[in-house]
Amino acid sequence: MKSKAAMIHGLNQEWSVEEIDIQAPKKNEVIVHWRAAGMCHSDEHLVTGDMVPPQEYWEFMGLKDFFPMIGGHEGAGVVVEVGPDVTDLAVGDHVSASFVPSCGRCRYCSTGRQNLCDLGSQTFIGGMITDGTHRHFQKNGEPVTLMAKLGTFSEYACVATNSLIKIDKDIPLEAAALVSCGVATGWGSATARAQTKPGDTVVVVGVGGIGMNAVQGAKMAGAKRIIAIDPVEFKREKAMEFGATHTFSSMAEALPAVMEMTWGQLADRVIMTPGVLHGEMMGEGMSLAGKGSTVVVTAISPMTSTTASINLFELAMWQKEVKGTIFGSLNPRADIPALLDMYRSGTLKLDELITKRYPLDQINEGYRAMRDGENIRGVIVNG
């Protein structure tokens, strides 16, 4: 079948919307009509190269070429065709994307860590998870890779059932799209990973599509003070609506204030969710954290950077801990439906996250707006 899709052909290029050809789904695959796709910062990381493995790694990773790639890994849509032997999804089912697949069988899936499913190792490699072959082709007949095996910046895509979560039909697909990555990642960073407890003081560094949900998560977990840090005034105002009690434009500005409001105790949890996390930001982030505190690293750092400014004396003597997280340490198959049910019951804000909607053709305008700090989340909507 034919579909329109937004792809990038190389670093620092614009998104190019082109017609592609999609082959029929094989075993354990389905065709999804993506109805809504979140414009997450991670797709921008493909453009800037922060999340592109350096060329010298490609052979080791089994990559011939990284590009072209259809973007998009936050999405929700409707199943329009199923491959042979697919028993857990049917035509007409509503599905959320899951940028980490979950096989349900590996050691990690079997111990409540679906976010670390072994199939995730194939995220950047072309072809399907199922058998490694391609289903998506450019006009010139060459195959094209899908971001996170999902390619939600396409009207249609062939996706493995391991990457899809069935959701109830009364949930708006835009809401589901946001939950599939950014909301779960931010919310889980504050709850499952940081283990925010009632009465805690929580600092969230960077309140975009991820950080805003870390603020929501911290609030739901009962934090007493939630300090949102962002240079953009519009985002600081928005953070107050999502549950922040204080905002600052920089970590330097926040430090004396956090010191004062906690009587020198500093924060119990610090969650790092800036657009790009550079190593030299870590020291500043950790200086906001008190004795016995937890610092969660959620944001993407440049893939090849290997240094961080951390005072190891304080790490040991103040018994701080630094923890990484992917997908907020949640389990896609349990937690995407659970978060959508919180939305349904009014305890999780999703509609308020969407700043603007764009048709697929205007994807470059959407990313410009993100770079300029105009959006919490832009959403691509396909009719």
Add this chain to the structure above:
Amino acid sequence: MKTQAAILWEVGAPWSVEEIDLDPPGPGEVLVKLAASGMCHSDEHLVTGDLPFALPMIGGHEGAGVVMEVGVGVSWLAPGDHVVFGFIPSCGRCPSCSRGHQNLCDLGAKMGGGRQITDGTARHHARGQDLSLMCILGTFAHHTVVNEASCIKIDNDIPLDRACLTGCGVVTGWGSSVYAAEVAPGDTVAVAGVGGIGANALQGAKLAGAKRIIAIDPVEFKREKAMELGATHTASSMTEAVELIGQITWGQMANKVIMTMGVGSGELIGQAMALAGKRGRVVVTNLHPALESSVTMSGLDLTLYEKQLVGSLFGSGNPRADIPKLLNLYRDGLLDLDGLITRRYPLEGVNDGYQDMRDGKNIRGVLVYD
């Protein structure tokens, strides 16, 4: 195809070993040639009626064997693969499976019916009747057809007569100590009942670093066996154990108490709680009669000493992670499976095996098929 199976036709009857008709595997199902089956106390509960399942039923739920044929849609198993059956299926998709509690998989709801998970029909038939399967497995047979959700693929070098024990008893006992009780280094742990489950609770407590492990069992042979599996002290009754634990802990009592008897009794819970000290945790792993609804214990103990009473199924473990994990511990010499097997029987010896179990002669009897 035709094969042999041990069938329970009515409560209180002996197991009847006879020829059955076995249909080929349907979609999502697998035909397995069984190599061995553990003789767990839960199958005896079928005979006594403590587990009121629909009869006639093929018994057995601790099985291991080799895949002979896979049905449509089974993509991760192939003929020749060695498998252990998880006594609880694990779909890998439901909320419990997704959060690391595969032992509570939603498919477990299908176990009472004993018919195939996919469509609720039977693949096993005898005397013109459909047969149910214990735990949807039916391992007291030379062959069976089960859902792929019940199959755990294992490495081919593990002996199947020992591997079969990890499908139920070993993980249930080991996990009761490690996962449900959360035994920590230095703990004092009491294990009440040293059979196929309790023997592994002892091994789990030892590996988790318990300082003192008190095994309680009325049968002398089992108390001796317990000392080989990691116990530091033994007692022949709960009454004897209270005094012993009081002495060796200077009155602090046990940090963890694990109940792994043949059948539990609500009247014994108070005695179990009495073995536990402040913040002590009592884990109930053994089955209680299905219709029992009262427990005798001091509620004040719960509040004032912050004691905890928790239940555990399959040792609160995850079949797909823990069966391979424990088989690796066996390979590394950190888990004794060989010493658990007291005696081996052919399928025709199933009633002799259960008589030996009732007589307290076995830690675990195993049916071995050729």
